[in-house]
Amino acid sequence: AVFGTVLDAQGAAVPNVEVRFAGSIATESYDSEGRVSGSSTKSGDKFSTLTDAGGAYRIEKFDPGQRYTSEVVGADGELITSGPGIINLAPGTRHELNFVVNDPTILQGTIIGNATNKPVVGMGVIAIHESHIQPSYSTAPRKHQSTTSGPDGRYSRSQGRRADSD
Numbered sequence: 001a002v003f004g005t006v007l008d009a010q011g012a013a014v015p016n017v018e019v020r021f022a023g024s025i026a027t028e029s030y031d032s033e034g035r036v037s038g039s040s041t042k043s044g045d046k047f048s049t050l051t052d053a054g055g056a057y058r059i060e061k062f063d064p065g066q067r068y069t070s071e072v073v074g075a076d077g078e079l080i081t082s083g084p085g086i087i088n089l090a091p092g093t094r095h096e097l098n099f100v101v102n103d104p105t106i107l108q109g110t111i112i113g114n115a116t117n118k119p120v121v122g123m124g125v126i127a128i129h130e131s132h133i134q135p136s137y138s139t140a141p142r143k144h145q146s147t148t149s150g151p152d153g154r155y156s157r158s159q160g161r162r163a164d165s166d
Helices: none
Strands: 002-008 018-030 036-050 056-059 067-073 079-087 099-101 106-110 124-127 145-148 154-158
Touching (some): 002 018
Antiparallel strands (some): 124 145
16 A cells, blocks of 8 residues: 655645556566566556545555556646655555645635525636636637535635655
8 A cells, every 4th residue: 555645835735636656567588598688668557546635645556566656636637746656565565655745726715605604515616827817709728727615615626836755
């Protein structure tokens, strides 16, 4: 299993970002005298999960014999950070890998109904950066982030930024 947290530079949790692992399998060929005569690498398994409200993630299943690269991707699909490689996770072993994001730029809040003063469930939230606001007659694609409020009216959305891992 691989587990850990994604935190910002102040130590606060970064929820709802995707932690990805991509495996690769290296093979070598040998000549008749036992010397390496060639090598190749092919893509292996891919695993991913979202961080929870506390920024934690956990992936149980990894196939032994593969080298895995790690990365954290924001809700917009942009790479936030790449982590170190992990080699040969043996069955039953645990590996902790934590990430620190310098500036995840998280939009979060709670939607409260005006008339009821209670949380609004399932309300869509769209955020458009001011640099992407375009006239209504523009044919250029609009860049935006969206999310939906949960059962308690809360919503959270992160944007990709470069960061560091530990």
